[in-house]
């Protein structure tokens with residue numbers, strides 16, 4: 001079992017490249033503190049988002065491309081997306097989303113932003129089916145990137161991780177920046193895949209300190225890839241090797257799907273609320 005205790009950040013002094021307008025790039029030599037976070041694991045000490053960290057074994061899941069055994073929602077589930085429309089979803093501002101709906105699936109649209117459920121949830125069992133683009137473009141984090149965010153903030157990464165190298169804590173099935181999957185159970189680009197996520201929300205005391213951390217179990221294409229993992233902190237991007245910590249929030253939040261500029265498809269999304 002990987003120990004995911006982040007060590008204190010190491011402060012470096014470095015030049016910084018800042019993207020300017022109209023595609024220009026300006027190099028600023030001003031001194032800038034960059035936080036690099038490290039994690040102690042069974043395979044050694046690694047940076048967050050470390051390309052050199054060993055990737056989990058690649059396996060071939062038993063089912064790809066077709067509806068798996070968990071595809072049909074049980075009677076007590078809330079159907080969030082049945083392929084017919086986005087009535088249960090909005091954009092990040094609560095306005096109608098510009099994601100496409102066709103042929104029973106929805107597809108992220110570059111620039112449309114994330115899509116989120118109107119209803120909010122805390123601890124839950126969540127079923128999501130997704131497909132990364134059949135026509136492969138890009139590489140690493142630029143290939144089939146999306147994500148499923150519990151309470152709108154804790155990301156189970158979606159990526160085309162079929163023969164696509166990236167930092168392992170950002171590959172498909174990772175709790176982004178926090179926990180690599182036990183195995184790489186990815187299907188081929190364009191094939192339908194499943195996530196079954198069991199999520200227990202974190203809780204906070206009145207001062208905002210986390211008193212119970214979030215826990216994730218994730219089954220990817222029928223294969224256990226996250227086994228009751230306690231999330232050490234947030235999953236938000238800070239910089240190349242740093243990830244957000246816990247920030248106090250309420251008991252419920254939306255299920256959010258990411259627009260990371262790649263056209264990733266989703267279908268058959270349902271949820272069952274759980275007691276904490």
Ligand code: MG
Nearest residue numbers: 145146147158
């Ligand atoms: Mg993502």
